[in-house]
Amino acid sequence: MSTVAWITARGLFGRRRALLLLPLPLLLVGLAALCRANNIAPSDWGTPVIVGLGLAVVLPVVSLIVGTGVLGSEVDDGTIVHILTKPLPRRDIILAKLGVAVGVSALTAAVPLFVAGWLADSVRLGLGLAVAAAVGALAYSALFLLLSLLTRRPVLLGLVYILVWEGLLGRFVSGTRVLSIEQYVITIADKIAPTAILEPKVSVPVAVVMAAIFVVGCAVFAIDRLRSFSMAGETS
Amino acid sequence: MTTVNLQNVSRWYGNVVAVNDISMSLGPGVTGLLGPNGAGKTTVLHMMAGFLAPSRGTVTIDDAPTWRHPAVYRQLGLVAEREAVHGFLTAREFILASAKMQKLPDVKAATDRALELVEMTDAADRRIETYSKGMRQRTRVAAALVHNPQVLLLDEPFNGMDPRQRMHMMKLLHDLGDRGHTILFSSHILEEVEQVSGTVQVIVAGRLAASGDYRRIRRLMTNRPHVFAVQSSDDRRLAVALIGEKSVSGVEIEATGMTIRASDYGSFTRALPRIALESGIRLRKLIPSDESLESVFSYLLEA
Incomplete structure (x- = not known):
């Protein structure tokens, strides 16, 4: 593990904000277990719990908390300067932080999604959801990492993307789905484990190519922004 | 010999000119960057440290531009004014991480040397968040010095230090200057500058008002x-x-x-x-x- 990744991980788990990661995955697993224990048909609870809660809320919100935490918090409190005053290529810094964000987000979201998919249908659906969640965590993390460098309010903008773009416009304006990570995740999970619970709205090539564009595009842009990181004068 | 050069440097924010056509060359020794609050000292320091692009002119360290050029941090150390440290780390971990990121050959020895230099060896294994303001400042100075940089830039380095720590820091800067390092520190407290350095760069309202030994400036x-x-x-x-x-x-x-x-x-x-x-x-x-x-x-x- 690189020193940057080590500091990032220590910072992430050393902040109270890390506790925010727990409730949503627990809620997802708890609801799925409750439905299963009460013998409710998966066709009744699968879509609202797995898609409505798991893919539309848990995965993006966890990625938002982690993705903005790995860099945005350091930008906010100024500690990023200690890392930036080292002769490290900015690419290495972004990739280390992205690696930590993806690892933590993927683990936090994929495990409960696996459990929910398994309880709703099969281990295969669980695996499909876990793999798709990992891809989604990668794309979301790259996006939210970039937002940390573009704005002083990355969490707010991230929430706008999740709630307004994906949650609202994605439901009613079909064209916006091409730029919706949630839709890529649904499509990839459905490709691995086809089931009536998931209703993909974009094709597999679109999902794969667009997810790759999100990851690469956001990472490259973030590297360039970090190269031009400026500090405003405080005493001047 | 490492020199920091500013050539006709200006920096503006919209219609506000923060730094106006400043040229200076800093060689080995200690130089005080002096000016009232709001004069543009921090802006100048940030441009020297590669954290701000000049709107016009060039800022170089040994002919290498500082902006968008991370390689300069091999020979540059910065202690920014903002008191930001990873409080969840101990001073030793913090400085060791700096040494590793500098890719030094013997990170442990470099860490011990830096801790000793700022007299922080005894408290080195406590988390930084438990430190006083002065101890945090010294930890930051140690992290900036761990790779023995030729150029050290410090923004208001004596803030929060008690008189003994202040004297120690002044002596440290003196010693580094005597050993051929190029040290620039900003301050708006005249006594600090007077005690540490005879050479000053005085910035008033974004312009370089005077440069050189202040006694000589007076005689001119x-x-x-x-x-x-x-x-x-x-x-x-x-x-x-x-x-x-x-x-x-x-x-x-x-x-x-x-x-x-x-x-x-x-x-x-x-x-x-x-x-x-x-x-x-x-x-x-x-x-x-x-x-x-x-x-x-x-x-x-x-x-």
Whole structure:
């Protein structure tokens, strides 16, 4: 593990904000277990719990908390300067932080999604959801990492993307789905484990190519922004 | 020898000009960056440290631009004003991480040396968040020094330090300067600059108002009479003799001696011993009383 990744991980788990990661995955697993224990048909609870809660809320919100935490918090409190005053290529810094964000987000979201998919249908659906969640965590993390460098309010903008773009416009304006990570995740999970619970709205090539564009595009842009990181004068 | 060069550097934010056409060259030794709050000191430091692009002009360290050029941090250390540290780490972990990111050959030895340099060895294994402000500052200085950089930039480094820590930091900067490092520190507290460095860069309203040894700067201000405190074996007789001297513009006799105003520093300091000798008067005290940095600074601000 690189020193940057080590500091990032220590910072992430050393902040109270890390506790925010727990409730949503627990809620997802708890609801799925409750439905299963009460013998409710998966066709009744699968879509609202797995898609409505798991893919539309848990995965993006966890990625938002982690993705903005790995860099945005350091930008906010100024500690990023200690890392930036080292002769490290900015690419290495972004990739280390992205690696930590993806690892933590993927683990936090994929495990409960696996459990929910398994309880709703099969281990295969669980695996499909876990793999798709990992891809989604990668794309979301790259996006939210970039937002940390573009704005002083990355969490707010991230929430706008999740709630307004994906949650609202994605439901009613079909064209916006091409730029919706949630839709890529649904499509990839459905490709691995086809089931009536998931209703993909974009094709597999679109999902794969667009997810790759999100990851690469956001990472490259973030590297360039970090190269031009400026500090405003405080005493001047 | 490492030099930091600013060539016709300006920086503006929209319509506000923060730094206006500054050129300076910093070589080995300690230089104080002095100016009132809001003068543009931090903006200049940030441009030197590669954290701000000049709107016009160039900022280089040994001909390499500092902006968008992380390789300069091999020979540059920065202690920013903002007191930001990873509080969840111990000082040793924090400095060790800096050494690793600098890719030093023996990170442990470099960490121990840096801790020792700032007298933080005893507290090194406590989390930084438990430290006082001064200890945090010293930890940050150690992290900036771990790779033994040729250039060290410090923004208000004495903030939050108690007098003993302040003295220690001043001595550290002196020693580094004597060993050939290029040290620039900003301050708006005149006594700090006066005690650490004779060489100053004075910034007023975004412009470089003066540059060099402040005593020399004072002597170049020929439009202001130089003030000397003089005591002799016969002040009144010396005053009579001096008032006939062309370079003397005024003499005041007080109970404890005389205050002499001289329009020409060089002529007066040559004439005084000659006149005293000719008059058979013994000089007991001769002190330039407005060569303090405070006087120079206030004259520059008034200019």
